[in-house]
Amino acid sequence: MASLSSLTRSGSSGTIRMVGGLLFSNLNPCRQISVSSTLMGKRNVRKFFLGNKRGTKLFRRDQAKGKTPWAPIYSEVKPTGFMYDDVWHNVPEMIPEIIVPDLTDCKLKPYVSYKTADIYQTEFTAENLFEAVYKSKIIQDFKENKLDEHGNPLEPNDLEKLTPDEAWVLARKTGSDIFSEREPKLWECLEKSLIDEEPPEIAVRSDDLTHPSEIPTRPQKKFLKN
Amino acid sequence: MRFSVRLYCSVTKRIGELTKQYANLPEKYIERATEQVEWKTPNRINYLPRTVKKQPWQFRFTTNRPWSDEFRRQNEGFVRRPVFVEPIKEWMIYRGDRVEVLVGRDRGKQGIVSQVIQERNWVIVAGLNTHHRRMGARKDYPGMIIKSEAPLLVTTQVALVDPSDNKLTKVEWRYTEDGERVRVSLRTGRIIPVPHAAEETMDYKSRKAYVETDKDTPAAVVEAITYEPKLKTFEMEIMEEMGIKEDRVPKKTYWY
Numbered sequence: 001m002a003s004l005s006s007l008t009r010s011g012s013s014g015t016i017r018m019v020g021g022l023l024f025s026n027l028n029p030c031r032q033i034s035v036s037s038t039l040m041g042k043r044n045v046r047k048f049f050l051g052n053k054r055g056t057k058l059f060r061r062d063q064a065k066g067k068t069p070w071a072p073i074y075s076e077v078k079p080t081g082f083m084y085d086d087v088w089h090n091v092p093e094m095i096p097e098i099i100v101p102d103l104t105d106c107k108l109k110p111y112v113s114y115k116t117a118d119i120y121q122t123e124f125t126a127e128n129l130f131e132a133v134y135k136s137k138i139i140q141d142f143k144e145n146k147l148d149e150h151g152n153p154l155e156p157n158d159l160e161k162l163t164p165d166e167a168w169v170l171a172r173k174t175g176s177d178i179f180s181e182r183e184p185k186l187w188e189c190l191e192k193s194l195i196d197e198e199p200p201e202i203a204v205r206s207d208d209l210t211h212p213s214e215i216p217t218r219p220q221k222k223f224l225k226n
Numbered sequence: 227m228r229f230s231v232r233l234y235c236s237v238t239k240r241i242g243e244l245t246k247q248y249a250n251l252p253e254k255y256i257e258r259a260t261e262q263v264e265w266k267t268p269n270r271i272n273y274l275p276r277t278v279k280k281q282p283w284q285f286r287f288t289t290n291r292p293w294s295d296e297f298r299r300q301n302e303g304f305v306r307r308p309v310f311v312e313p314i315k316e317w318m319i320y321r322g323d324r325v326e327v328l329v330g331r332d333r334g335k336q337g338i339v340s341q342v343i344q345e346r347n348w349v350i351v352a353g354l355n356t357h358h359r360r361m362g363a364r365k366d367y368p369g370m371i372i373k374s375e376a377p378l379l380v381t382t383q384v385a386l387v388d389p390s391d392n393k394l395t396k397v398e399w400r401y402t403e404d405g406e407r408v409r410v411s412l413r414t415g416r417i418i419p420v421p422h423a424a425e426e427t428m429d430y431k432s433r434k435a436y437v438e439t440d441k442d443t444p445a446a447v448v449e450a451i452t453y454e455p456k457l458k459t460f461e462m463e464i465m466e467e468m469g470i471k472e473d474r475v476p477k478k479t480y481w482y
Contacts (some may be wrong), residue, residue, distance in 0.1 A: 074270050109441050113445050114429065115436050175295065175461070
């Protein structure tokens with residue numbers, strides 16, 4: 001016999017109200033004939049925290065021992081070894097090594113005092129870096145008249161002697177992949193000025209026997225500013 | 227789900243800015259403490275992550291703070307009819323403001339705001355609009371009578387007081403020549419400054435008056451600039467500091 005059973009099924013709203021035989025949940029009408037099948041069903045996991053009590057006691061006992069490989073106890077702890085022919089092998093390299101820096105003489109604490117003023121810092125640009133590295137030497141040379149007609153120093157220090165190729169080598173010696181990304185093309189709409197676009201460098205292949213100076217360079221295109 | 231519904235899926239978005247500012251608590255904690263999770267699927271591979279919790283519009287905000295136990299007890303159980311709160315574009319009244327009560331037994335009297343509850347457009351004025359309630363009554367003991375203030379609506383029941391003539395006035399937010407946002411009385415044109423008590427939080431009365439504890443980094447240490455610009459990449463600096471030496475030169479790579 002079809003029967004409407006009232007139940008306190010709380011979905012997205014609080015309780016259900018029975019109005020004229022229709023169930024109203026969250027003011028959306030929904031009909032059900034019998035709900036005992038759903039409540040008692042095997043697949044009804046909604047309101048019941050099954051936790052670790054699923055299965056019989058004997059099953060759970062075997063599961064703890066590891067005798068049920070088809071249904072292992074799910075745990076997010078990563079293993080530190082492997083099982084081979086029913087024998088467990090510990091791999092010390094799999095044990096995670098937590099590296100904590102030496103915090104002696106560290107003035108920084110976990111929290112920041114409320115007394116600190118709001119700090120606003122502008123971007124540290126390449127121009128700022130140039131000023132920090134080269135400015136004092138240039139000013140000193142200028143005062144002592146040690147600059148030639150083009151403004152280059154007559155007695156350059158180590159930093160001023162550095163060429164772009166040398167700088168590239170020093171940066172890559174660390175093993176990082178800095179400067180290894182390709183230059184963006186014109187049509188790739190990245191933040192590049194269209195006016196100062198240089199033609200792409202022609203790569204030298206290893207089996208090519210022509211000298212780099214004999215390779216014809218493409219004429220430089222100059223775009224008008226207006 | 228509609229975008230407008232998605233925006234208001236968390237309770238913290240319905241909690242007023244002044245409430246959160248006074249609490250000085252992280253928003254995640256407020257969300258976690260306020261929401262009432264009815265049921266959550268276990269964190270296991272055979273379950274889809276589903277949470278059944280009380281909806282933000284089903285909470286009725288009270289004089290108790292939303293993350294407190296009293297608030298939770300007031301909001302558990304059946305869902306009450308929702309209270310309609312008039313949305314206010316610009317909030318005028320802060321903690322510590324002198325304000326005049328317009329309704330009730332204390333109409334015409336002026337008092338200082340002791341608490342602001344933005345979620346209900348409420349303001350609690352110290353010593354005004356009070357009633358008495360009995361606490362701790364037992365069979366042998368009649369209980370203690372406590373005077374407690376009732377909240378007043380900011381829109382209709384309370385008005386700011388102009389400091390020049392101590393009379394109530396309507397207020398507007400305007401900008402000064404320096405670009406500072408101030409409240410201006412519409413009747414006299416006098417600027418009503420935001421009181422110092424508005425800066426107060428659970429941790430301090432004012433930021434200058436804060437007492438630093440053991441786990442706090444002192445302000446001087448935080449504000450000190452320790453960066454020294456060098457013509458080295460990050461990796462190069464670290465290698466120099468750790469004493470790692472590398473003589474191998476990597477080969478050039480090309481993009482075709």
